[in-house]
Amino acid sequence: MNSPAVAARAKPGPPLWLLLELTYRCPLHCVFCYNPTDFMRSGPELATEDWIRVLREARALGSVQLGLSGGEPLLREDLELIVAEAHRLGFYINLITSGVGLNEARIRALKAAGLDHIQLSFQDSSRQMNDFLSSTRTFELKSKVAALIKQYDFPMVLNVVLHRLNIDHVEEILEMAHRMGAEYVELANTQFYGWAWQNREQLMPSRRQVERAEETTRRFRERAGRPMRIFFVVPDYFERRPKACMNGLGSIFLTVTPDGTALPCHAARMLPGLEFPNVRSASMGHIWFESSGFNHFRGDEWMKEPCRSCPEKARDFGGCRCQAYLVTGDAANADPVCDLSPHHALVTAVVARAEQPPIEEKPLIFRSPANSSTLYP
Amino acid sequence: MKEHAVNGASRPIIERRFRLQWEAAQNSHVLLYPEGMIKLNGSAGEILKRCNGEATIDDITADLERAFATTGLAGEVMAFVALALQKQWLAVLP
Numbered sequence: 001m002n003s004p005a006v007a008a009r010a011k012p013g014p015p016l017w018l019l020l021e022l023t024y025r026c027p028l029h030c031v032f033c034y035n036p037t038d039f040m041r042s043g044p045e046l047a048t049e050d051w052i053r054v055l056r057e058a059r060a061l062g063s064v065q066l067g068l069s070g071g072e073p074l075l076r077e078d079l080e081l082i083v084a085e086a087h088r089l090g091f092y093i094n095l096i097t098s099g100v101g102l103n104e105a106r107i108r109a110l111k112a113a114g115l116d117h118i119q120l121s122f123q124d125s126s127r128q129m130n131d132f133l134s135s136t137r138t139f140e141l142k143s144k145v146a147a148l149i150k151q152y153d154f155p156m157v158l159n160v161v162l163h164r165l166n167i168d169h170v171e172e173i174l175e176m177a178h179r180m181g182a183e184y185v186e187l188a189n190t191q192f193y194g195w196a197w198q199n200r201e202q203l204m205p206s207r208r209q210v211e212r213a214e215e216t217t218r219r220f221r222e223r224a225g226r227p228m229r230i231f232f233v234v235p236d237y238f239e240r241r242p243k244a245c246m247n248g249l250g251s252i253f254l255t256v257t258p259d260g261t262a263l264p265c266h267a268a269r270m271l272p273g274l275e276f277p278n279v280r281s282a283s284m285g286h287i288w289f290e291s292s293g294f295n296h297f298r299g300d301e302w303m304k305e306p307c308r309s310c311p312e313k314a315r316d317f318g319g320c321r322c323q324a325y326l327v328t329g330d331a332a333n334a335d336p337v338c339d340l341s342p343h344h345a346l347v348t349a350v351v352a353r354a355e356q357p358p359i360e361e362k363p364l365i366f367r368s369p370a371n372s373s374t375l376y377p
Numbered sequence: 378m379k380e381h382a383v384n385g386a387s388r389p390i391i392e393r394r395f396r397l398q399w400e401a402a403q404n405s406h407v408l409l410y411p412e413g414m415i416k417l418n419g420s421a422g423e424i425l426k427r428c429n430g431e432a433t434i435d436d437i438t439a440d441l442e443r444a445f446a447t448t449g450l451a452g453e454v455m456a457f458v459a460l461a462l463q464k465q466w467l468a469v470l471p
Contacts, residue, residue, distance in 0.1 A: 014402045016414065062402025065414055092396060092409035116396070117411040155394050155411050183394065184411060 012298060014062025015254035015288050018091075019266070020051060022079070023071040023258050027100045029135035029366040030123065032161050032196040032203055034266055035071065040372035043259035048078040050279060052085050054256055057284035059089040063254070066091040071258065074101035080113045087114025094119060096159075099145035100138060111152050118149050119157040119186075125172035133165065135366045146180040158182040162213065162235075163190040163203035164354070170213045174220045178228055185228060187217060189235035193267040193322055195367045198375075202364055204354040210238055237347050241312070242319025242335035249297040249321060254288060262287045264294050267322040271331045297321055302332050306340045383434065385451075389458055389467045390430035397425050408466055415466070424457050430470055434458055 024039040036042075046054075055066075066086050073079055074097055086093050095110070096119045120142065123130040127139035149156045158177040162170070170187060177185040189210070192200045205213075217232050236243050246253045249264040256262050260279040263269055269276060276293040277286070288294060296302065300313055307318040318324075319335020327336045327346050334341040365371055383389070391397050396409040399422075406422030408415040417425065423444075427437045438454045461467040 016403075062400065064398075064400055064402075064407065064409065065412065067412070090398065092398075092414070094412055116409075119412070157411050 012250060012289070013252065015058060015284075016063060016252045017065045017067070017254070018055075018058045018063040019067040019069060019253070019255040020054065020082075021069050021071065021255060021257050021266075022051070022073045022076045022082070025075045026071040026098070026367070027075075027136060028072070028098050028138065029368045030161070030195070031133060031199045031364045031366055032163055032190045033367040034191060034194040034196060035367065036194055036267070036269060037198060037367075037372060038376040040369055041376055042257065045076075045258045046256075046260045046279070048081055050260060051078075051082050054279050054284060055082070055086050055089055055091070058254070059091065061284055061288060064090070064092060065094070067094045067096055069096040072098050072100055074106065080106075080109045083110055083115050084113040092116050097121070098134075098138065099142045100136075102145045102148065104148060107148050107152050107154075111154070115154070117157065118154045119159050120146060120149060121159045121161070122173070122176070123160070124166045125169050125176045129166055129169070135368075143180075146182075150181045155184075156180070156182045157184040157186055159186040159188060161188050161190055162205070163196075164205045164209065165203070167205045167209045167213045170216045171220070174217070174228075174230065182228055184231065186231045186233065187213070188231075188233040191233075191236070193270075193326070195365065197326060198365045200350065201353065202362060204237070204350060205235065206354050207238060207351065210235055236320075236323075236335075236337045237351050239337055240339040242316050242323075242337045244316045245320035245323075245335070248317035250288075250294045251298075251317075254284075254294075262291075262293070264297070265322065268293075271321060271325055273331075297331075304332050304334070306338075306342075307334045310340065383455075383458060383462065383469055385435035385438075385455075386433050387458075387469045388430055388433050389428040389437075389462070389469050391425065391428055392465050392468045395466055399426075420453070421457060421461075424454055425461065425466070428458075428461075428467055 023045055024035060024042055073095060083093055093116045095115055099120050122142055123133040130139040131137050158180065160173050174185060190196050190203050196203060214232065217230055221230055246265045253265060254262060255266055256279055261269060261276050262279055263276055274293050274296055277291045303313065303318055307313050319337060321331045324333045324335050325331035328343040333343065336343040336347050338344065394410055398407055398409060400407050403416060406417045406426060408417065423441060424437060427440055434454060438451045441450050442448050458467060
């Protein structure tokens, strides 16, 4: 099975995409957040000099797109220092924010430091739903931040995570984004990891809702005179083939969590049996090329059937390892979204349940330090 | 779709929402934009790095022909500029 040619794995290319999750602290409590539900057990945050070292080493490896995220990255008082160093090194710098804390003094400082782009999240087009889903009163504030982003001439991506409770508002969300002058809108159907996994049943839309949203988006795109680009991230539970998650683990993406753990995707820390290195004790070069955590799911030697002999494995890399683990209990299984997976019925059952109103109303679990501590006492 | 009536005297410039940059690790020029990157082949990179809003398309062609000691590049340059305008990687100054 393993010919020598296959065993000699090609050296991976550079980690083109570097995502720094600067903090798990967040003023919002979104029910669909992908952050780990046990974030309260995370170690202390990296210091400024650690992040600067990470930037220098990653840039030397060829990282070029930089995401600064969290939690809420604006809670880091050294954000401007981190941006300035990243700019000096030649990164294209994307700030991924709820907008909370982005006042005029800070946006001016971030512009001067060389920030390139701001992705601003909204939870809905209505104040009521936005504020409910994030469990904060932030709608007005976010609207002011959107105006500041335009005033300071940043390109703006407006990101809205879609799910059962807001997906029927796609038309209004697109109108809002257009009004605010967003260059790009990301309608990101919920990916079920972290807090969203906890709330999966309540957040899962019906097939009819998804189809309506796609149709509304299509019609909106067709209307003339709208330079705004719309990305509709499909809800993969409704697909028959998995997403090419991260373009394959360890292929282009590297994320560093607030405590310095380096991961090949945002959610990978949950995968059992894998050891992920920490930037406090390992260089970025070692992490990317040598560490077992990054090498484990490279190539296709780890695959089981039906992926191993599947002609499509080079296209989708077997889908998402985290989803395989969460739904089937084994991270090396095919992503159960694939209808060739022997576990596909686990996905279709969830989708079928979403067609019925929930028999028993389960409360949503909001992302909060208190709920994290309750889930992991 | 906007019509881009360009000729040899037009002065193309990288569209303001893109950043052109040489990436040694990829051995190529790239165009960077929010959360994305376009890796350019050799000739695309050579043309785009000359699009500074001052040089005309004719200037760019002449410069490339000098740099690569060749002739007859006008058609290729014009075709690529038209494509880059359509993709909004480039703008033309009025």
